[in-house]
Structures are given as structure tokens and as C-alpha cells.
Amino acid sequence: MRKMSLVIKHEFITSVTRPSFWLTTVVFPLLIVALSIVPQLLGNQAIKKKSLPDVQNMVTTQMQSLFSKPSGYVDPAHIISSLPSNLPPQWFIRYEDEAQAAADLRAQKIARYYVVAADYLRSGSVTLVTQHDDLLTRTNAQQMFTFVLNYNLLHDESRAVRLTTPLPKMRTETWGAQTGKEVTTTTYALTMGIMTLFLILISMSSGFMLNSVSEEKQSRVMEMLLLRVEPRRLMFGKLIGLGAVALLQLFIWLGSVALVSQSTLSSYLSALDLSPTLFAWVIVYFVLGYIVYATELGVLGTMIPSARESGGLTFLILLPLLIPMWLSSPLLEAPNGTLSLFLSMFPLSAPISMPTRMTLVQVPLWQSLLTAGGLAVTAYLLVLLSTRFFRSDTLLSQQSFSWQRLRNAWRNRG
Numbered sequence: 289m290r291k292m293s294l295v296i297k298h299e300f301i302t303s304v305t306r307p308s309f310w311l312t313t314v315v316f317p318l319l320i321v322a323l324s325i326v327p328q329l330l331g332n333q334a335i336k337k338k339s340l341p342d343v344q345n346m347v348t349t350q351m352q353s354l355f356s357k358p359s360g361y362v363d364p365a366h367i368i369s370s371l372p373s374n375l376p377p378q379w380f381i382r383y384e385d386e387a388q389a390a391a392d393l394r395a396q397k398i399a400r401y402y403v404v405a406a407d408y409l410r411s412g413s414v415t416l417v418t419q420h421d422d423l424l425t426r427t428n429a430q431q432m433f434t435f436v437l438n439y440n441l442l443h444d445e446s447r448a449v450r451l452t453t454p455l456p457k458m459r460t461e462t463w464g465a466q467t468g469k470e471v472t473t474t475t476y477a478l479t480m481g482i483m484t485l486f487l488i489l490i491s492m493s494s495g496f497m498l499n500s501v502s503e504e505k506q507s508r509v510m511e512m513l514l515l516r517v518e519p520r521r522l523m524f525g526k527l528i529g530l531g532a533v534a535l536l537q538l539f540i541w542l543g544s545v546a547l548v549s550q551s552t553l554s555s556y557l558s559a560l561d562l563s564p565t566l567f568a569w570v571i572v573y574f575v576l577g578y579i580v581y582a583t584e585l586g587v588l589g590t591m592i593p594s595a596r597e598s599g600g601l602t603f604l605i606l607l608p609l610l611i612p613m614w615l616s617s618p619l620l621e622a623p624n625g626t627l628s629l630f631l632s633m634f635p636l637s638a639p640i641s642m643p644t645r646m647t648l649v650q651v652p653l654w655q656s657l658l659t660a661g662g663l664a665v666t667a668y669l670l671v672l673l674s675t676r677f678f679r680s681d682t683l684l685s686q687q688s689f690s691w692q693r694l695r696n697a698w699r700n701r702g
Contacts, residue, residue, distance in 0.1 A: 295525025493534030501589030577639025
């Protein structure tokens with residue numbers, strides 16, 4: 289037991305004293321917090337310094353600069369007979385032919401002009417001619433001219449507005465999904481951010497095991513360790529020691545999230561359920577998920593001579609964690625749907641999917657317990673299975689990975 293405790297201590301101290309650990313553990317979340325909070329603080333301070341008339345004047349100035357010069361139009365289809373009353377009359381100039389409009393555009397008397405096709409009612413064709421194409425200006429100018437056309441087609445200003453923007457306010461209700469919370473753009477972005485952090489944290493922490501085993505094999509340190517420590521005790525020592533490192537990383541990141549929730553972003557994070565209960569469940573799923581994936585990557589480390597040969601196989605092992613990211617849309621839109629339920633209860637995808645569901649809906653206790661139990665059983669079976677690979681013949685081997693060697697180790701044959 290003393291030898292295993294020395295392995296635990298060695299793995300913990302070696303990992304936390306590496307500059308790369310603190311770079312990813314502290315600098316990365318601080319960078320995320322800074323990029324999230326600093327722009328909002330600067331924006332809030334700028335708004336607080338301006339009164340309502342100042343803000344209105346600023347918007348007016350932007351609109352005037354956007355339409356500093358009028359737009360022209362050529363209408364052989366005779367669609368436009370008048371302009372809406374809420375538009376300044378000098379914003380649009382009518383031309384009888386395109387040659388005159390082109391001459392004024394070259395003389396910079398107008399910023400752009402539109403040509404409505406003679407068969408517009410049949411073809412809907414309109415040509416925009418401009419000297420300098422700017423996406424923002426073009427988009428706003430086109431929307432304004434669309435409003436003018438709608439007004440003349442309908443001869444009703446309010447209906448023209450509705451036709452231009454038919455869905456200014458729309459909320460979605462999904463029958464049977466029981467979303468619990470409306471998935472707004474903010475909620476979607478925050479939930480995707482949390483899901484990404486879980487993915488990075490679990491894959492990074494479980495990767496510690498792969499790097500530790502492969503580095504000691506490559507440097508031949510493994511030979512000296514096996515002279516003093518039994519392979520199984522070595523495996524458990526690494527798993528516990530690196531697990532403590534992963535927990536330290538998790539607590540630092542959760543602390544960063546807690547600080548953000550108390551900051552100016554609290555109004556946005558209030559859309560999610562960041563309760564103490566959720567944090568407790570996150571720790572449970574993280575620990576179990578770490579054991580599952582660290583064990584799998586540790587087994588991979590015993591079968592390869594160096595970490596450089598692990599690329600494709602590591603991706604294959606971590607693939608179940610990536611699937612919830614790829615299927616994030618149905619997971620967020622229907623967190624109680626069949627797909628979300630399966631992903632959150634399947635042991636290999638549960639460490640990411642279940643915490644994500646918990647931020648959106650009230651997950652029944654039996655589902656949380658069943659998922660945790662499934663993860664615990666999977667972790668236990670994988671740990672038992674990994675003892676077949678943590679043997680002297682695999683730990684000291686410098687052979688490249690092959691499915692034959694994996695099959696022989698599975699059958700406990702040297």
C-alpha cells in the first residue's frame with residue numbers, strides 16, 4: 289500500500305508542477321472569463337456615460353451616415369407610385385431611364401440605384417447597381433427598398449412592414465419535448481459553452497493517463513518502476529493520483545464558473561440551472577467519466593511505444609464524447625426527447641450529455657441515479673479489464689500497436 293501511495297504522490301506532484309498544467313487550468317478559463325466580461329463591462333460603462341438623447345442622436349448619426357446620399361430607382365414596371373410616409377422623401381430619387389441614374393452614380397450624386405424589371409410582377413427581378421459594395425450598407429439599403437416595393441404593392445404601410453418582417457416576435461412550443469426552458473440564442477450559446485468545457489476537461493484529464501504511461505515507457509522509467517511496484521498497484525496509483533489532478537482542475541474551472549455567475553453575466557447565466565445540486569452531480573459524472581476514459585486511454589498507453597502513435601486510436605476512444613457535440617441541436621431543442629434521453633443515459637456519452645440536460649430541464653432523480661449507476665458499473669468493469677493489460681510484457685514492450693497484440697492481451701496471453 290505504501291508503494292501505491294508513493295505512485296499517487298509522484299503522479300500528483302509531477303503533474304501540478306508542470307507549467308503546461310497551470311497554463312491550461314488557470315490561463316484558459318481566465319481568458320474565457322476575460323473575453324466574456326470585459327467587452328460587456330466596457331459596453332455598460334459606455335452606455336452609462338450616455339443619456340437617452342445621446343443614444344438616440346448616436347443612432348440617428350449612424351443612419352444618416354448610412355444613407356448620407358440618396359438612392360435612385362428606375363421603374364419601367366410602374367410599380368412605385370408613392371413612398372411610405374415615414375421615409376424621408378429625399379432618400380429615393382426616381383429616374384426615367386438607367387443612363388441618367390448611372391450618370392448621377394458616377395458623379396457621386398447618389399449612392400446606388402435600383403432597376404425594377406419591366407416584368408417584375410412575373411419575374412420579381414430587381415438589379416442593384418453601386419460603386420462600392422459594403423455588406424452592411426447593402427443589406428440595410430435592400431431592406432429599405434423592399435419596404436418601398438411592399439408598400440406600393442399593398443398600398444398599406446402596416447402590412448408592408450409585416451411583409452418585410454413577418455416574424456418580428458416568435459416563440460416555439462414543442463409538444464412532448466417538455467423543454468422546461470425556452471432555448472434562446474443566449475441559452476444555446478451558454479449551454480454549448482458548458483458542453484465544450486466538459487468535453488475539454490474530461491478528454492484532457494483522461495489524457496494524463498495516456499501521457500504518463502507512454503512517457504515512462506519511452507524513457508525506460510517503467511522498467512525501474514516495475515522492479516519495485518506490482519503492475520496493478522502501479523495502475524491504481526496512477527489512476528488515483530491523476531484523478532486528484534483532474535479534480536483540482538475541475539474545482540478551479542467550477543470556481544471560475546461560479547465567479548462568472550456572480551458577475552455582470554449573472555442575468556444571462558440565470559437562464560441556466562447552476563444550482564449547488566447541479567455542481568454536485570457534475571462532480572459525480574466527471575469523476576466516473578474520468579475513470580472510464582482514463583482507464584481506456586491507460587490501456588492504450590500500454591499497447592503503444594510512444595504517445596505519438598496514439599492519434600487515431602485516441603480519437604476512436606473519445607468518439608462517444610464527441611457525438612453529443614455533433615447532435616447538440618436535438619439535444620438542446622428537446623432535452624427530454626428520445627435521443628437526448630439515450631445520450632444522457634448511455635455510459636460513454638453520459639458524462640457530457642447528462643450535465644447538459646440538467647442545465648435545461650429538471651431531470652427525474654431516478655434517471656440521474658440510473659445514469660450514475662451505469663457509469664459506476666462501466667468504470668468498475670473497465671478497471672477490472674485493464675488489469676489484463678497492465679502487465680510486465682505489455683508495459684515493457686516497445687512494439688507498435690496491433691489488433692493481434694490487443695487480442696492476445698485481452699485473452700491474458702503474453
